Amino acid sequence: MDGADDRPGQMTTPVTALDADAMPSLRCRACGMQYPAQQAPGRCSCGGLLDLDIAVPSGLDRDVFTRRLASHDLLDRSGVWRYREFLVPLPSPVIVTRPEGNTNLYPVPRIAQWAGCAQLWLKHEGENPTGSFKDRGMTVAVSHARWIGARAVACASTGNTSASVAAYAALAGLPAVVFLPEGKITAAKLGQAIAYGARIVQIRGDFDAAMRLVQEASAAFGLYLLNSVNPFRLLGQQTIMFEMLHQLAWDAPDWIVLPGGNLGNTAAFGQALVRAHAAGLIARLPRLATVQAEGAAPFYAAFQRRFTAFSPVQAETIATAIRIGNPVNYERARDAIVATDGVVTAVSDAEILEAKAMIDRAGIGCEPASAAAVAGLRRLISEGVIDAKSNVVAVLTGHVLKDPETIMAMHQTAAEPSPAWVNRPIVVEPTLAALREVLDALA
Numbered sequence: 001m002d003g004a005d006d007r008p009g010q011m012t013t014p015v016t017a018l019d020a021d022a023m024p025s026l027r028c029r030a031c032g033m034q035y036p037a038q039q040a041p042g043r044c045s046c047g048g049l050l051d052l053d054i055a056v057p058s059g060l061d062r063d064v065f066t067r068r069l070a071s072h073d074l075l076d077r078s079g080v081w082r083y084r085e086f087l088v089p090l091p092s093p094v095i096v097t098r099p100e101g102n103t104n105l106y107p108v109p110r111i112a113q114w115a116g117c118a119q120l121w122l123k124h125e126g127e128n129p130t131g132s133f134k135d136r137g138m139t140v141a142v143s144h145a146r147w148i149g150a151r152a153v154a155c156a157s158t159g160n161t162s163a164s165v166a167a168y169a170a171l172a173g174l175p176a177v178v179f180l181p182e183g184k185i186t187a188a189k190l191g192q193a194i195a196y197g198a199r200i201v202q203i204r205g206d207f208d209a210a211m212r213l214v215q216e217a218s219a220a221f222g223l224y225l226l227n228s229v230n231p232f233r234l235l236g237q238q239t240i241m242f243e244m245l246h247q248l249a250w251d252a253p254d255w256i257v258l259p260g261g262n263l264g265n266t267a268a269f270g271q272a273l274v275r276a277h278a279a280g281l282i283a284r285l286p287r288l289a290t291v292q293a294e295g296a297a298p299f300y301a302a303f304q305r306r307f308t309a310f311s312p313v314q315a316e317t318i319a320t321a322i323r324i325g326n327p328v329n330y331e332r333a334r335d336a337i338v339a340t341d342g343v344v345t346a347v348s349d350a351e352i353l354e355a356k357a358m359i360d361r362a363g364i365g366c367e368p369a370s371a372a373a374v375a376g377l378r379r380l381i382s383e384g385v386i387d388a389k390s391n392v393v394a395v396l397t398g399h400v401l402k403d404p405e406t407i408m409a410m411h412q413t414a415a416e417p418s419p420a421w422v423n424r425p426i427v428v429e430p431t432l433a434a435l436r437e438v439l440d441a442l443a
């Protein structure tokens with residue numbers, strides 16, 4: 001590609017902490033086979049998932065992260081690369097960053113009261129450059145793709161991954177192919193992927209069919225796979241936890257609640273918390289609570305069977321970002337729940353929409369899949385699984401503008417009586433008399 005010098009995402013300042021000779025290798029979870037990091041991480045020849053053989057940083061000075069907040073270097077400004085001691089030592093010229101992360105952690109006492117817990121924070125990953133946490137994984141994985149000289153990148157997506165892949169591939173000057181389940185993703189997400197210039201392939205089938213196909217296609221045609229089977233993506237997503245703990249001055253919360261679809265975040269959060277604890281950044285491990293939609297809850301079913309068996313399901317839910325029946329990260333996510341003494345639950349679409357209305361009405365907003373986390377928190381507190389005295393962080397995974405279709409549908413519901421939060425736009429004559437009637441009705 002020409003014009004490499006003026007790409008906004010390209011770093012030119014060398015970062016001495018990064019050393020290209022020190023790249024960790026990839027190791028199969030199933031058979032232990034090792035692969036060099038110079039190749040695209042698909043699956044092991046035995047079919048197993050590949051993990052990075054990566055060390056826990058030692059001798060860390062917490063203040064270094066805070067000092068980087070005042071820097072103008074893009075790698076310091078990135079909420080991912082700020083925590084680079086936990087990442088891989090890619091040479092800085094290959095790194096592609098927007099810079100992502102830097103998402104707010106909102107104290108929300110009214111939502112805490114509604115959910116029933118003492119203290120609740122919302123970590124809003126919808127504030128990333130393309131509107132979801134996927135950007136945190138993409139900055140690491142797309143940079144790795146450039147480092148190994150990948151010709152093209154690919155993913156299957158329920159929407160947000162494709163938007164993020166399309167943006168980061170464009171920044172890197174790499175062609176991108178995205179596989180989408182036809183008719184199953186929101187116009188906002190599809191629009192982003194189209195606008196950023198990815199090749200869009202719509203599959204006659206669901207996300208799980210698209211996921212199966214892209215894994216076969218990547219192996220057959222040498223495409224660099226950017227789904228969360230890719231451990232470089234999960235490494236980037238670990239920084240959601242590092243940044244959140246940093247924002248809490250390394251005073252870990254009791255619980256972290258998140259939605260679960262392909263279960264990449266569940267896996268990444270577990271790994272991040274264990275590493276932060278081992279590195280001495282936090283004194284105790286918070287517990288993870290993963291929340292699935294009832295119609296797409298194979299992980300919850302496995303949890304109920306104490307992880308003795310796993311069966312995929314045919315997925316259906318209004319929360320399209322977690323409409324996944326055969327999550328690729330099942331084994332990694334299971335380890336994360338076990339390591340953090342975590343739990344898994346499931347909530348109905350009605351519970352998801354009620355939680356979304358609470359988060360939206362608070363002036364914060366999120367897409368339906370993100371609201372599942374808060375709906376699950378409320379359920380777990382009512383069941384006594386999470387103690388009401390707990391200090392909880394819920395992770396909002398995507399922006400409110402990602403799914404206007406659902407907003408319109410939920411506020412035009414014909415349900416009787418309509419929920420108190422329903423907010424129907426009205427039409428009036430352009431007269432003061434008509435307006436007075438409307439304003440008199442305001443509480």
Ligand SMILES: *Cc1c(COP(=O)(O)O)cnc(C)c1O
Nearest residue numbers: 160261262263264265321397398
């Ligand atoms: C991708 C995505 C999820 C699912 O995350 P997993 O790591 O696959 O479990 C949840 N919410 C949103 C908004 C997403 O984009």
Ligand SMILES: [Zn+2]
Nearest residue numbers: 028031044046
């Ligand atoms: Zn193997």
